Amino acid sequence: MFIQSTDDVPTGPACSLDVADEPTIDVVILNYNYGRFVADAISSALAQTRPFGRVIVVNDGSTDDSLARIAQFSTQIRLVDKPNGGQLSACFAGLAECTAEYIWFLDADDYLLEAAVETLTPYLFSRPLKAQFQLVGVDEQKNPRDSCFPIYKDSYGSADMIEENQITGFYNSAPTSGNVYARSFLNGCNPELLNLRDFIDGVPNLIVPYLGEVLSLNTPLAFYRVHGGSHSQWNKPSPAVFEREIDMLANRWREAEVLSNGRARAPDIEGVLYTLERRLMIAALTAPVDVREASRRFISKLGQTRSSAPMWIGLRIWANLLRLPARGLRERLVIARRSTEGRPRFVNKAIICIKQLYGRGLPPPSA
Template identity: 35%
Template sequence: MNLPTVSVVICNYNYAQFLVECIESVLNQSYAAHQVIVIDDGSTDNSIEIAESFGEQIILVKKKNGGQISGYNEGFSLCTADAIIFLDADDALEPNALIWVAERFTPDVVKVQYKLKVVDQDSNPTGSVLPSSLDSGNLKNELLLKGKLYKSPPGSGNAYRVATLKKLFPLPSDSHDLHGADYFCIYGISLLGEVASISEPLFRYRVHAPAEAARNALSFGNALKSADPITRANKRWQRLKSWVADWSEQQYLIPGQFIDFTQQKVFYAAAILKADRFIERIDIFAEQFDWLMLAINSRDDFNVLKKIAALVWVISLPFCTKSLRIYLSKKMCNP
């Protein structure tokens, strides 16, 4: 059987300290990458020097800083393989990742996704493997009829069929949001074919804090750096709607609001933890309750007990002491 070729595009901005590990993880694959393309997005550290040390083993592109979306667009324009992985420079592939991915690209599959191992900034495993479950199959109606973001890993955990991805590129840029390239690829491509999932963790996802510090902070990976993540998430959803309408010529209509408990629980916890006054926490609870209930009910991977536990967490969080709020939020949200 002829396996599809796979190119890997490494998007880097000031990740010199992780770049060697990332590039070597691709070069040392049991199934060789067709291309290893490194897009440096205007780094000001010694990333260029490190990348150049790999010589002709990689294709190095040096560009002005323009954000993740511009990096994806540049890397995709150079891809000549059958499939492509966009690998963040602070992540790394497991040694057999590409062979696992290549073997899962059957004719109907347009995206292969796989789980991740969480590591700290020193590459030490935290013991977490995420997501707990992944969706697969024809997921188009989940997005179009329910506004539901199917269960997917972040950017480095996805491989795309290049011929299908050509229908989506170049990705839409926005001066107010230069990132979220993986968001558009992940959910846009699900409208064009089937998604296959691999339960094995095939890449290492880095959380940018030592293990001890990570345990004492509320975060989900490296997301939610914005001061107002709910507003940013809703704006990105509206951009997704507009973008899909443009390239699909109004063939697809997406609901006005998205549903994703993975994101919404972190939005909720972050807002509650920032609110010192009880009345402020009650207001947050009232504003987000209906949204959170929709999200919990949409999780078909949750049994009744898990849904009840999530509901109890939502209701009880505003009433807890500060130390208990922090503890419960970390238990629910941290990877």
């Protein structure tokens, strides 16, 4: 269950921007066999215009040259070298070395904008339990992928997220590197109740809106590297991948209910938009006779969401196009939905422009 930490930070009205009350941030870089990337992540953390309190690197039992790459920074970081146990286990190992109010978990294949800490810090004076922001998509060589995500609707907060969990299965949030958590919240998460081979953007991320306020910023603060070694397999969709994702969502909600003492209540997993979309894509790849009904159910659920008009229209068109008889076209449509690599470049740029019109985020706090 969620443990009330003894070092809880205050929540509520925004505090004045007083240096004595200034929120502090540590960064924990999570590395497993990302030797070819980890130096970029560490360098970006050390090059901040406003320094982190501590830069901690957790090597989760890598078998590549990660430790040799990390060694060049030995005098500037705290290294935790542990046997492989999964991303969440690495998060808790890094957390034990932290002293700041806020913790930024950075995947070792991602890296930060130079002014990330300086840009984020003023938002944390209100002491949210989590702040989430945008990531800029790049490829393995740091080339832009015409992707800046997520796009948050205006003043998107905890109440919206709780409602969205019941309709979609999860709320709009960034992957690991796009979130900063209050250490008090993380200290209250009992690792014995979690699958430590899961990710910090799984169960802990699901329950945080039920326990306090979350800020959503339409501001990019880090780069998200997409490559063949990442776990998501967004660019290689298959029925097996979709089935695993549905099972993972169900398992996460079971853990979330226990970890949150029942404050987070699981939705109907088979009825949420997340599952209905994957059932539709499975049908498009394997059982075209079932696509029409799967498409109808997906569109019906989509109508219950608060998606912007352009997104609602675009997804409805996509779902109807999956009814076409050409298997090759259906496969391309599935890939296009999952990955920016599957779309023409002008389409990705248009999507970003349209989404930005419907999500302005919070204005910067005044000094």
